[in-house]
Amino acid sequence: MYKVGWDIENNGVILSDKLSDEEMINNPPRPVFYEELDLFGFNKYWKYPKSENPILWASGRKYYYEGELVAEIIGGNLFDEPEIKIYKKDLMLEPVDIGRIIKKNSKPLFDIENEAVDFIRYTYKTKKNDIDCFAVAYSSGKDSQVVLDLVSKALPPSEYVVIFTDTKMELPPTYEIIYETKRLYEEKYESFQFYIVDDIDKDASSLWRWFGPPSRFLRWCSSVFKTAPFIRKIREITKKSSPKILTFTGVRAEESVNRSKHERISNVKHFQTNAEVINQWNTTEVFLYLFSKNLPINKLYRYGLTRVGCCICPFSSPWSEYLLKKIYPEIVNEYLKVLKEHAKLLGLRGKGITKYIKEGQWKKRAGGEGVECNGVRADFIEKDDDLIAVMTNPRSNFLEWVKIVGNIIYKYKDDNIIGEIKVGSSSIHFIMRNNYNKQIVKLKNIYGNVSIISKIKKAIYKSTYCIHCGACEVECPTGALVTIPKVSINENLCNHCGNCINFIDKGCLMTKSLWIRKGENMKKLSGFGKYLTFGMRGHWLRDYLNKLDEWHSNNNLGNKQVDAMIAWLRDSELVDNSKSKKATELSKKLSKIINTNEKIAWEIIWTNLFYNSSVVN
Structure with a gap:
């Protein structure tokens, strides 16, 4: 709003x-408290009191x-100490007289407060007939404290709710201020509605291992820890399955280039509108507003953090990471352990692991490399006009998930399940076996109906x-x-709109996070990379040539071994380069001689590998 000098x-x-x-300060300053000065050892150079007020800026x-x-x-980062430059030594620092500063800035503070209040009232007045629930998204950070x-x-307190969603990656001061704020407003307003949502039954570090570390490209944490619990709570409050929500947020343009492009009021989902109050x-x-109203301030700001949130975040700066490890080493080390495990799965060792984490390379993760799938995978095989899906160690029920595609009828016959999926005027027959x-x-x-194939694949995922x-x-x-x-899918309510599978690539947040692009991209990997350190073993080859296309659904290899074997088969020209991984004509010919003249089969394979594999060449 205003310039700062x-x-x-x-x-x-x-x-x-x-x-x-x-006269203007290009980067508006934040207050600095004695806790931050002590943390960096400034008390070696200056004298200052342990005051509640800021000492400098x-x-x-x-x-x-x-x-x-x-x-x-x-x-300064997770592993390295920062360099401290002192330009003025032996200073006697006095705390900032906050009362005087607020008084001198009373007019600008009055203006920005009234503009924000008018905006909230106008938004409420113009939207109330279309909105089922007005909410404040509270995080305990300075911005959401102001918005609240x-x-x-x-x-009036009866016209909105306040919701804090616990990510389980919060730090102790965050929980302290949440309960302090809740008590403060409940004492002030009789019908104040403040909800603390904690409905995730898994701890955060476990989910990091399941999904892989969150990144700037794979922000599964935001959906799982914040958005989904937030929406579920509002559904519970409104008793509506699809409530229209308007959320007052503390998002500010100054925070990032991306946020500077936001409209003040914007639709973020088909059922949710965000209003960026400040x-x-x-x-x-x-900060001046917080001081002027004597509002609670998260203690983490007193240690120098510029933004408060999860203890480890792909959007955090090396500065924040350094501070948090310094203040809460045990909590941060829990997530560092997961990052080190992730780096090891990528094949890194020793200093390579440290460098990978220190430089924030994990924050750029865009696929499932370095994530342990625990033997879970989905493969698709095209055969004539049929699609064969092979789910290894599936975690959920296909017969339930496929209801999102269309109406389903099925029966048990011998060891199989025979059924039909009705999608509009089309009927897809299927056989399922274990x-x-x-x-x-x-x-x-x-084959021929691309739309149905896409939906069914997403249901399989x-x-x-x-x-x-x-x-x-x-x-x-x-x-x-x-x-x-x-x-559980209620067939009477499901209209097969596809929202639950079209909101993200592959139709599933977990699938997206674990997905590794294969196929022709594997050829771009040099050396042993695409083979994931596995050679093509003789009994693997014999098993494949005896089963051909059936091998994909009937083998005893682990996930990485399967990926490595497919890379070897492609370079041997035994499977084609399409997603279907069909057996080639050469495979079919070699399958006839592998059990009687294995030597000739290997001679042909070695010849192909010489031309196609940089390792063999």
């Missing part, structure tokens, strides 16, 4: 729209006292990988889909 006389800041470019990682640069911190206070001034506020304005740890579904005469995270459940507009504690 230094109030040198009072060791403070000034909010004004009349500051020149020379920081713009980025530069520290200012009375408008003068006195120190700077460079570097503004909404409480603008609307979209144009800067960091300094947020083979040890594999479940095999053969869908007959399906869900049947194979689902861990009941609930992310897809909240996409259902009718309430037909329930995934916790087990999958």
